[in-house]
Amino acid sequence: MLYPDTVEAEILVHKPWFVATMFGVVLLLFMAFNMSGTSFAELMRPVIGEPSVSGLYGRFAIAFVIAVIFTLNVVLIGFAPLKFQIGIVWLELLLLFIAFFETFHLSLPFIREKLPFLISQGVVTTLYVSAISIVIASVIAVAGAVAKLSSNGFAYAIASFYTSFFRGLPLLMQVYLIYLGLPQLGFVINAVPAGILALSLCYGAYMTEIFRSGIQSIDRGQWEASRSMGFGFALTMRRIILPQALPVIIPPTGNQFISMLKDSSLVSVIGVWELMFLARTLGQKTFQHMEMLISAAMIYWMLSICLELIQSRIERHYHRSKVR
Amino acid sequence: MSAPAIIEAKAVSKWYGQFHALKDINLTVRRGERIVICGPSGSGKSTLIRCFNRLEAHQEGDIVVSGVALHGKMTNVAAVRSNVGMVFQHFNLFPHMTVLMNCMAGPMWVKGVSEKEARKTALTFLERVRIPEQANKFPIQLSGGQQQRVAIARSLCMKPDVMLFDEPTSALDPEMVSEVLETMTGLARDGMTMVCVTHEMGFARAVADRVIFMDAGQIVEEGTPDAFFGHPRHDRTKLFLSQILKH
Ligand SMILES: Nc1ncnc2c1ncn2[C@@H]1O[C@H](COP(=O)(O)OP(=O)(O)O)[C@@H](O)[C@H]1O
Ligand SMILES: [Mg+2]
Numbered sequence: 001m002l003y004p005d006t007v008e009a010e011i012l013v014h015k016p017w018f019v020a021t022m023f024g025v026v027l028l029l030f031m032a033f034n035m036s037g038t039s040f041a042e043l044m045r046p047v048i049g050e051p052s053v054s055g056l057y058g059r060f061a062i063a064f065v066i067a068v069i070f071t072l073n074v075v076l077i078g079f080a081p082l083k084f085q086i087g088i089v090w091l092e093l094l095l096l097f098i099a100f101f102e103t104f105h106l107s108l109p110f111i112r113e114k115l116p117f118l119i120s121q122g123v124v125t126t127l128y129v130s131a132i133s134i135v136i137a138s139v140i141a142v143a144g145a146v147a148k149l150s151s152n153g154f155a156y157a158i159a160s161f162y163t164s165f166f167r168g169l170p171l172l173m174q175v176y177l178i179y180l181g182l183p184q185l186g187f188v189i190n191a192v193p194a195g196i197l198a199l200s201l202c203y204g205a206y207m208t209e210i211f212r213s214g215i216q217s218i219d220r221g222q223w224e225a226s227r228s229m230g231f232g233f234a235l236t237m238r239r240i241i242l243p244q245a246l247p248v249i250i251p252p253t254g255n256q257f258i259s260m261l262k263d264s265s266l267v268s269v270i271g272v273w274e275l276m277f278l279a280r281t282l283g284q285k286t287f288q289h290m291e292m293l294i295s296a297a298m299i300y301w302m303l304s305i306c307l308e309l310i311q312s313r314i315e316r317h318y319h320r321s322k323v324r
Numbered sequence: 325m326s327a328p329a330i331i332e333a334k335a336v337s338k339w340y341g342q343f344h345a346l347k348d349i350n351l352t353v354r355r356g357e358r359i360v361i362c363g364p365s366g367s368g369k370s371t372l373i374r375c376f377n378r379l380e381a382h383q384e385g386d387i388v389v390s391g392v393a394l395h396g397k398m399t400n401v402a403a404v405r406s407n408v409g410m411v412f413q414h415f416n417l418f419p420h421m422t423v424l425m426n427c428m429a430g431p432m433w434v435k436g437v438s439e440k441e442a443r444k445t446a447l448t449f450l451e452r453v454r455i456p457e458q459a460n461k462f463p464i465q466l467s468g469g470q471q472q473r474v475a476i477a478r479s480l481c482m483k484p485d486v487m488l489f490d491e492p493t494s495a496l497d498p499e500m501v502s503e504v505l506e507t508m509t510g511l512a513r514d515g516m517t518m519v520c521v522t523h524e525m526g527f528a529r530a531v532a533d534r535v536i537f538m539d540a541g542q543i544v545e546e547g548t549p550d551a552f553f554g555h556p557r558h559d560r561t562k563l564f565l566s567q568i569l570k571h
Contacts, residue, residue, distance in 0.1 A: 225416035228377055229482060230406030230434040239433065243420045 013078040023071045030063035040066070104290050111291050114282050118292070122275035123299055129192065129274060130264045133199035134257055140204030145211035146237070159208065166205035172266050174198045179270045195267030203260050210252045214245035247318040254311035258304045265300075275299060327354040329388075330486045330517050331376055336385035338371060345371050346382065347541040353486065353519055358512050360528040361521045363538035364564060369521040372538070373488045376519070377408040390485050406434050409479030409487040413495050415471045417463040423450070423474050424459040427481045435482070442481070449477040453507050469500030473507050480511075487511065489520040523568055529553060537561045 012018055035041055041051035041062055048054040048061050077088055147159035166174065178201075179194040189197070218241050226236040265276030279296035283289045331353040338346040345368050353359055361369050374380040375387060378394045378401055387394045392404050418426050427446035431437040437445070450456045453473040455466075463471055472492055479487060489508065493501045505527050512518060512531045522528065528535050528549055535552040537545040537560075545552070545561045556562045 219416075221412060221414055221416035222418065224379055225410075225412065225418070228379060228405055228408075228410040229430040229479075230402040230404075231430075232402060235433055239429070240418055244418075 011078050013074050019071060019075060022074065023067050026070045027063050027067040030066050031059055034059065035062045101294060104294070106291050106294065107288060110283075110286070110288050111295055114292065115295060118275070118278050118282065118295060118299070121273055122278040122296070123303075125192075125272060125274040126261070126264050126276075127303070129196055129199065129267065129272070130257075130261045133196050133203060133264070134260060136196070136200035137203040137207050137256075137260070138253075140200060141207035141211045142242070144204065144208030145215055148208065148212050149215060162201075163205040163208050166202050167209075171198065171202050171263055172269065174202055175266055175270060191267070191270045191272045194270060195264070195272050198267070199260060199264060202263075203256055207253060207256055210249055210256070211245070214249035215241055217248050218244050247315070250311065250314055250318070254307065257311075258307050261303055261307065262300055327356055329354050330390055331519070332386070332388040333372075333375075334386045336372075336375065336382050336387060338368075338375065338380065338382045338384075345541050346375070349385070349543060351536070351543065353517060355485075355517055356515050357533050358518045358531050359520070359534050359536060360532040361519065361536045361538060362523055362525075362528070362564070362568075363544075367538045368541040369538055370490050371541075373410075373490055373519055373521060376486075376488060377405045377410055379410075402434065406430070406482050407485050409482060409484035411472070411475050411479055411487065411489045411492045413491040415463070415468075415475045415495075417471055417475055417478070419463050422460050422462055423455070423466070426463065426474060427478045430478065430482045445481050446477070449480045450474070452480070452510070453477045467500060468496045469503045472496065472500075472504045476504075476507055476511075486517040486519065489518065489522065491521050491523070493522065493524060525553070525569065537564065539564070 013022075036051040036054065036058060041048075041058070044058075044062055044065065045051065048058040051058055054061070073092075077085055080088065144159045144163065147155035148163070150156060169177075175195060175198040178198045179189065179191065182189050182194070215237075222240055222244065223236065226240045231240065264274060268274055268277035268280070271277070275296050279292045280289075283292035329352050331351070333349050333351045336346055336349040337344070349372060351372075361372070363369055371380055375382045375394075376389060378387075378398075381396060382394075389404050390407055392398070392400065394401075394404065398404075417423075418429070421429065424443070424446055427450060428439070428442040431442040431445060432439060447456060447459065450459055453476055455470055455473055455477075458466055458470060458474070463474065466474065476487075476492075492508070493504050496504065501524070505524060508518070508520070508527065509531055520527075520532075532549050534546060535549055536543055537552070537556075537558075539560050545556065545558050552561075553565065556565055
């Protein structure tokens with residue numbers, strides 16, 4: 001939440017100029033589309049007659065009705081309490097989204113048939129590849145951040161070279177480099193470990209910077225108090241600095257986790273049977289690409305939502321020591 | 325003077341780059357002594373007492389604390405630091421821990437004391453600074469004066485040989501100054517060895533064995549409170565005292 005003002009302003013969606021502008025914009029927008037072929041036009045048949053021959057009048061009538069419904073909807077939602085507003089708006093956007101997918105005429109039986117395999121093979125692989133990579137990336141990030149903050153020339157040089165290199169290359173290229181390049185050096189590496197390695201190294205580099213700035217955000221006085229009590233470097237870091245840096249680190253790290261979950265799809269190019277790979281291949285035989293892609297998309301989204309929820313729980317936990 | 329020396333500084337000099345922050349400092353603090361250091365802002369008071377637990381490094385001269393010489397290659401700096409309590413102007417409590425945990429952390433993690441023992445010690449000292457009922461709160465839920473008293477208790481839990489105070493009341497609202505000074509006076513009465521950087525002249529008069537005046541990195545004058553406040557010898561001391569006592 002932003003800092004709330006204690007003086008209530010009039011709600012934006014109830015201001016006449018806003019309502020009028022919104023109405024006008026929606027009206028013009030839908031006038032610009034030819035809606036005469038849609039099922040909504042069919043519903044309007046009693047008013048405008050045969051939709052395809054209703055001409056400008058039909059267009060206007062359809063756009064007008066839509067604008068009225070839209071505006072009324074927004075104004076009414078404006079009266080609801082905050083929690084309801086959020087819920088209703090989410091629901092409506094979701095319905096619009098489903099309506100959009102409806103237009104693809106997806107074959108539900110096909111989805112139902114393939115879904116168990118998509119989950120048992122694809123989701124499981126995606127999850128464990130990302131989970132392992134996330135853990136390794138976090139470990140790399142702590143080490144990298146400490147190295148970048150240290151006064152040891154070697155440590156700094158290695159860490160900054162590492163972050164520069166792995167942030168500078170496209171992840172897809174890193175996946176290829178590791179999978180195809182390491183065997184050249186004599187390390188034959190399987191697709192799954194190669195994918196995990198690429199993801200860990202790439203995300204470790206981004207998270208190194210996040211951890212570094214988090215550690216730096218802690219007041220010098222904390223170091224001084226800790227050192228003055230005889231805590232060593234490792235103890236100070238582990239018990240005093242990192243726990244305080246976590247609330248600063250967690251929101252951007254949550255972003256990284258969500259982003260990694262989806263970027264794990266890049267390891268499909270080296271033949272790992274994760275979600276994206278299966279989504280592309282399962283529908284191929286019968287040319288039902290959309291079914292699988294949209295199912296996979298929904299699964300990715302749901303997994304991300306889970307991560308978002310976990311993140312907000314953790315943030316709430318760390319909020320404790322900040323409130324009076 | 326028969327009591328053993330706890331802090332001995334001999335001909336100490338310190339530079340920040342080109343800037344000569346401490347110039348030929350000689351000072352001995354004996355067991356049970358209460359010393360007050362005052363002087364204008366930037367005169368090197370904080371720098372000096374931070375050299376006593378080697379939060380800062382000195383470049384010339386010797387500092388010996390409880391018989392251990394402080395220098396860049398020492399291996400037992402943690403042992404020395406755990407024997408020297410320090411209280412900061414801005415408290416520097418650990419905000420992510422409860423008051424009780426702030427007090428238990430040092431004994432448990434540095435001295436290897438058991439949790440039960442550490443809790444007992446922590447509660448004893450929280451009692452002593454008169455805030456046992458706040459034990460399970462977080463530092464931010466306490467007033468400034470209470471936070472500073474927790475910081476004092478946290479240091480005491482390490483059972484230090486000497487306590488260093490760096491302007492412990494300067495960041496406090498006026499009505500909270502006295503509760504912290506009372507706590508410090510109590511400590512002094514119980515025989516704690518103390519080095520206090522402070523401008524609270526009432527406290528200095530009542531508690532100090534010696535008052536030291538620093539200016540521009542040097543000890544300019546030093547004496548008993550009576551001599552120091554009654555008959556300051558140097559012009560710089562007189563000027564400083566007149567400025568600080570004007571109000
Ligand atoms: N880390 C530092 N780097 C450079 N100069 C410093 C540093 N710390 C303190 N100084 C300088 O040393 C002098 C003494 O500082 P300090 O001991 O904090 O003074 P006091 O506590 O008496 O107000 C000041 O002039 C200050 O600017
Ligand atoms: Mg100071």
